[in-house]
Amino acid sequence: MAETPTTGPRWLNEEELAAWEGYLEVSTFLNRRVEQQLKDDAGLSHPQYEVLARLSAAPGGELRMTELAGAALTSKSGLTYQVAQLEKTGLVRRRSCESDERGIIACLTEAGWQKLRESAPGHAALVRDLFLDGLTGEQFTAFADAVEAIRLRLRAE
Incomplete structure (x- = not known):
């Protein structure tokens, strides 16, 4: 909790506490439903889907593991585990980086592309239903702006 020399701890007021608790509830609910x-639909965890989605957005469907860890917002060890699970099912493969002998590149396989094509519509529909459709255009814009401000502040730390 932040403290200032003249005021002591900066407690949350009623409105701030309600917003924080509401965020935690919504975040937990969304994560559970998406997971x-x-x-159910794809046999994937949310982190595994995220890996497939991030690889699909990269040129050639491949990224260095370090870049993928940053893009997928996970630790290197967590990413290594998820990629290993995806590799076991044939959705991703790993290969050495030609320009850096220590580097490893994760590549989306044809089966990975197919799994993503099959699972993305249901995932997008759920995200739209739970996350977007309950907001007006104005509410969504304000929410998106607020999330971006928080994201930039956290990334700067």
């Missing part, structure tokens, strides 16, 4: 939908 369940991906498991």
Whole structure:
């Protein structure tokens, strides 16, 4: 908790606390529903889907593991585990980086592309239903602006 020399701890007021608790509830609910939908429809965890999605957006469907860890917002060890699981199912493969002998590149396989094509529509529909459709255009714009401000502040730390 932040403290200032003249005021002591900066407690949350009622409105701030309600917003924080609301965020935690919504975040938990969304994560659970997305995780369940991906498991039921695609046999994937949310982190695994995220790896496939990030690779699909990269040129040639491949990224160095260090870049993928940054893009997927996970630790290197967490990413290594997820990629290993995807590799076991044939959705991703790893290869050595030609320009750096220590580097490893994760590549989306044809089966990975197919899994993403099959699972993306249901995932997008759920995200739209739970996350976007309950907001007006104005609310969404304000929310998106607020999230971006928080994201930039956290990334700067």
